[in-house]
Amino acid sequence: MNAVYPILKRELRSYFASPLAYVILVVFQSISALFFLLYLKGLLHLQFDPSFHLFRGELNLNNVVVIPYFDTMSIVLLFIIPLITMRSLADERTSHTAELLFTSPIKLRDIILGKYLAALILLIIMLFLSSLNIIVLTVHGNPDLGAVFSSYLGLLLLGASFLSIGIFASSLSSSQLVSAIIAFGILLVLWLIGASSDTESSILGYISLINHFENFGKGIIELKDLAYYFSMIYIGLFLTHVALDSERWR
Amino acid sequence: MINDKQPLINSLDKNCSAVILLKSVHMGSFSPRGISFVNLRVLTAMIHVQNVSKHFGDLVAVDNISFQLEKGDVLGFLGPNGAGKTTTMRIITGYMPPTKGKVHVADVDIFEDPLTAKSHIGYLPENPPLYEEMIVTDYLDFVADIKKVPINEKKGRIHYVMEKCGIFDVGKRIIGHLSKGYRQRIGIAQALINDPSVLVLDEPTNGLDPRQIIEIRKLIKGLSGDRTIILSTHILPEVTMICSKVVIINEGKIVLEESLKRLSQKASDVENILLKTKYQGDEVREKILSIPNVSDIRSGPTNELIIQPKKGVDIREEVSELVIQNKWGLLELHPVAHNLEEVFLKVISSAGN
Ligand SMILES: Nc1ncnc2c1ncn2[C@@H]1O[C@H](COP(=O)(O)OP(=O)(O)O)[C@@H](O)[C@H]1O
Ligand SMILES: [Mg+2]
Numbered sequence: 001m002n003a004v005y006p007i008l009k010r011e012l013r014s015y016f017a018s019p020l021a022y023v024i025l026v027v028f029q030s031i032s033a034l035f036f037l038l039y040l041k042g043l044l045h046l047q048f049d050p051s052f053h054l055f056r057g058e059l060n061l062n063n064v065v066v067i068p069y070f071d072t073m074s075i076v077l078l079f080i081i082p083l084i085t086m087r088s089l090a091d092e093r094t095s096h097t098a099e100l101l102f103t104s105p106i107k108l109r110d111i112i113l114g115k116y117l118a119a120l121i122l123l124i125i126m127l128f129l130s131s132l133n134i135i136v137l138t139v140h141g142n143p144d145l146g147a148v149f150s151s152y153l154g155l156l157l158l159g160a161s162f163l164s165i166g167i168f169a170s171s172l173s174s175s176q177l178v179s180a181i182i183a184f185g186i187l188l189v190l191w192l193i194g195a196s197s198d199t200e201s202s203i204l205g206y207i208s209l210i211n212h213f214e215n216f217g218k219g220i221i222e223l224k225d226l227a228y229y230f231s232m233i234y235i236g237l238f239l240t241h242v243a244l245d246s247e248r249w250r
Numbered sequence: 251m252i253n254d255k256q257p258l259i260n261s262l263d264k265n266c267s268a269v270i271l272l273k274s275v276h277m278g279s280f281s282p283r284g285i286s287f288v289n290l291r292v293l294t295a296m297i298h299v300q301n302v303s304k305h306f307g308d309l310v311a312v313d314n315i316s317f318q319l320e321k322g323d324v325l326g327f328l329g330p331n332g333a334g335k336t337t338t339m340r341i342i343t344g345y346m347p348p349t350k351g352k353v354h355v356a357d358v359d360i361f362e363d364p365l366t367a368k369s370h371i372g373y374l375p376e377n378p379p380l381y382e383e384m385i386v387t388d389y390l391d392f393v394a395d396i397k398k399v400p401i402n403e404k405k406g407r408i409h410y411v412m413e414k415c416g417i418f419d420v421g422k423r424i425i426g427h428l429s430k431g432y433r434q435r436i437g438i439a440q441a442l443i444n445d446p447s448v449l450v451l452d453e454p455t456n457g458l459d460p461r462q463i464i465e466i467r468k469l470i471k472g473l474s475g476d477r478t479i480i481l482s483t484h485i486l487p488e489v490t491m492i493c494s495k496v497v498i499i500n501e502g503k504i505v506l507e508e509s510l511k512r513l514s515q516k517a518s519d520v521e522n523i524l525l526k527t528k529y530q531g532d533e534v535r536e537k538i539l540s541i542p543n544v545s546d547i548r549s550g551p552t553n554e555l556i557i558q559p560k561k562g563v564d565i566r567e568e569v570s571e572l573v574i575q576n577k578w579g580l581l582e583l584h585p586v587a588h589n590l591e592e593v594f595l596k597v598i599s600s601a602g603n
Contacts, residue, residue, distance in 0.1 A: 006395035010381070017383040100379035100440070103343040104396040105369040 003106035007114025008121075011088070015122055020083070025126055028080055032130040035072045039065045061143045066134075067217045070151040073130070074213055077159050078191060082183035084122055085166025086176040088115050089244070093174035102244075112240050116167055123159045127152065147219035154216025157229035161209060162187055164236025171243040294357050296321055296448055296478035297342060302351030304337050304502075311337045312348070313502035319495070321447075324474045326489030327482040329499040335482040336376050338499070339452050342480070343373045355448055369398060372446030376453055378437025382426030386417060386436060389425060390443060397444035411439040415469060431462035438469065449479045455488065467491055521585040523566060526554040528579025537576070541568050554582065 015021040043064040092098040101111055131152065137143050162183075169183035190209045209232070212225040295318040304312040312334040319325055329335050341348045344360040344367060353360045358367040381389055390408045399407055412418050415435040420428055425436065434454065441449060454470060455463045470481065471492055481492060489496050498506040527534060530553060538557060539547050543565050546558040559565040566583060573580045 003396050003398075006392055010384075010392050013388075014381065014383055095379065095381060096375055096377040097379040097381060099340070099343075099345055099373070099375040100393065101396070103345050103368055103371065103373050104393075105365045105398055106396050107365070 003104075003110040004114045004117065007106075007111055008118045011115050011118035012121060015084075015118065020087075021122060024080060024083055024122075025129060028076065028126050029129050031076050032069075032073055033133055035076075036065070036069055036133040039068050061137065061141050062147055065137070066143050066148060066151065069133075070155060070217055071213075073155055074158055074210065077155070077162055078187050079184070080126075081123075081159060081162040081166050082169070082180040082187070084119055085163055085170050085183060086180035087170070088119060088167050089170040089240070090174055090176050090179045108241055108244060112167070112237055112244070116163065116237060119163045119167065120160055123163060124156070127156060127159070144219060147217065150216045150219050150221050153221065154213050154225075157216075157226070158209060158213055161229050161232035161236065164233040164240075165190075166236075168236045168240045168243065171240045171247075295319060295354070296323070296356055297480065298352075298354040298357075299338070299342065300352045300354075302338070302341055302348045302353060304334070304341060304346070305349045310502050312341070314351070315499065315502070315504045316351075317497055317504065317507055319478050319480070321478055322474070322476060323495055324479045324493045325481065326493035326496045327480055327499065328484070328486065328489055328496055329482075330484055333484075333499045334502040335484075335499060336452055339373075339450050339480065339482060340375075343371055343450050344368050345373075369444065370447050372441035372444060372449045374437045374441045374449075374451045374454055376456070378433050379440070380425045380433060380436060383424065385422055385424055386412075386428075387421045389436070390439060393440040394443050399444050407443055407445065411442045414442065414472070415439040416465075431458055431465070434458060434462070434466060435469070438466070442473070447477060449473065449477050451479065451481045453482055453484070455483070455485070521559070523557040523559065523569060524550065524554055524582060524584055524586045525557055525569060525573070526580075526582035527573055528581060529577075534576075534578060537572060538569060541565060541572070543568070556586065 043061070046064065089098075092101060102108070134143070134148055138145070165186050166179075166183040169186060170179040172182055173179045187209070190207065193208050206228075212228045215222055215225055297317075297319040299318065300316050301314050302312060302316070303310065303314050315334075315338065317325075327335050327338070337346075340346050342353055342355065342360070344353075344364050347361055355367045356370040358370070360367040381392075384392070387408065390411065391404065394404045394407060412421060415438050417432060417435050417439060420432055425433065428436070434457075438451070438454065441451070451470065455466050458466060467488065470479070473479065474492075481488075483489065495509050496506070497504055525538070535547060535555065538544060538555070543560045543563045544557055545560045548556050548558075550556050557565070557569065566585070570580065570583055573583070
């Protein structure tokens with residue numbers, strides 16, 4: 001039997017045994033609903049504002065609500081994901097269970113994968129709940145569903161990359177707070193180097209997490225963007241493996 | 251060939267002479283141990299530690315230690331705090347690799363084939379590895395899963411270890427709410443869940459109250475049998491009570507290694523004599539010290555004298571004659587055995603010099 005499943009199961013249970021997971025879900029849901037209403041209200045205002053008369057063609061649900069909404073969500077994830085991953089490995093140290101895990105006949109790879117997948121499931125639940133906002137849109141309007149779908153895929157991939165980096169940060173410290181700060185720091189840097197060099201052709205622009213997110217908002221799913229996020233996830237998990245291995249090799 | 255060797259091995263095993271490895275003696279060049287090592291290898295040692303060292307930066311936490319244990323051995327791994335016990339146990343269980351040396355568990359190299367070697371081991375770390383938020387049965391179920399206990403045996407194993415460790419009545423409680431004694435039992439229960447042939451217990455009675463200590467010791471005693479157990483402690487009587495062998499470690503080095511029977515024999519080998527006389531002048535001391543076979547003399551707590559003879563010599567007759575000749579008035583004269591405590595302290599302090 002593979003060890004990924006028991007690790008994943010325990011990890012998910014422990015998320016929901018503490019109030020933290022519920023707090024995160026509620027906060028994320030509230031913030032996303034709030035921004036959604038804000039953008040929707042903005043659209044109504046603009047439509048009745050005579051000075052925007054000439055741009056009426058541009059003032060559709062997609063440009064004024066859907067795209068800004070997903071952009072905002074991506075930034076909210078930047079803040080929330082370090083809170084999801086901070087305990088992942090840091091906690092195993094403080095509760096001394098690291099010694100149980102690392103002396104059990106299971107591979108380090110399976111431990112990391114189990115933990116990662118548990119965090120991913122929490123992310124999926126989070127995104128699923130927030131999709132209620134969009135469902136409201138489809139009842140009363142007609143957003144570009146293709147763009148909505150690809151935006152969700154983009155958000156999921158972006159979040160999945162954040163998680164992988166967050167778990168790496170968690171492997172570096174035994175303090176939850178420190179690991180959350182490290183995760184946030186790394187994510188912010190990866191984000192900012194994109195803002196400072198927005199051409200994708202430059203190396204920094206390519207590394208940037210956010211540059212690869214833009215296409216998804218326009219309803220475009222490109223292989224290079226998928227490849228980028230999957231390699232981000234792989235690199236994060238690989239570095240976690242290296243960190244955990246070398247810590248004991250010191 | 252093998253038949254030829256067997257009796258030799260057995261005799262070596264039984265009569266394995268007391269091997270005292272003081273600081274000055276080099277493990278590698280200590281030939282009697284070398285011979286027994288070669289022969290006992292045929293008997294498949296359950297734990298075989300070979301020239302293991304561990305450095306943390308400049309600090310040498312474990313310094314070239316070697317020992318081996320067979321099926322059924324219960325080893326007391328004794329040493330003061332910071333001696334390197336936990337580090338050694340972490341290396342044996344595959345938690346961290348040694349800087350130098352090799353460890354075999356059930357004849358499998360723990361770093362060449364960690365998954366196979368680890369499947370033979372049950373390990374109670376210094377702090378029991380517990381998930382505070384889980385209930386006890388869920389926790390044991392999880393440990394059974396990651397220890398690869400087959401699904402159809404899982405329920406039975408959980409039942410067995412809960413009964414063995416006396417944690418049935420807290421099965422549905424949250425671990426974080428339980429007392430230290432219970433937590434330690436749960437720690438031992440998780441170590442037993444895969445029915446390990448090698449059990450490594452790091453200070454299993456540390457931090458418990460006296461009643462709990464007695465219970466845990468009884469529990470550990472009941473676990474021996476076919477299992478090979480290593481148990482670390484800095485409390486000497488624990489070793490006398492539970493163990494069949496002892497390794498004393500200090501500052502990362504083995505300073506003494508032998509069977510407990512040998513150790514107690516050795517303790518009584520050098521028997522001190524307690525003498526109490528009516529007359530207690532200084533000349534008593536001086537005259538006794540002038541007996542050729544007396545090596546030292548000191549005052550006991552209630553004005554009696556403790557006389558230390560030279561090794562293996564019985565001086566009672568000489569002393570009693572002296573007392574009677576001088577009419578000092580003999581009140582008491584009897585041997586006092588070194589207790590293990592004294593041996594322990596002596597070994598450690600002589601290694602420290
Ligand atoms: N991870 C570590 N990093 C640095 N030093 C360590 C580490 N673990 C143990 N030590 C040091 O190694 C020595 C032996 O420690 P330990 O094995 O825990 O001793 P014991 O268990 O006998 O009390 C101590 O001086 C301790 O400070
Ligand atoms: Mg210790």
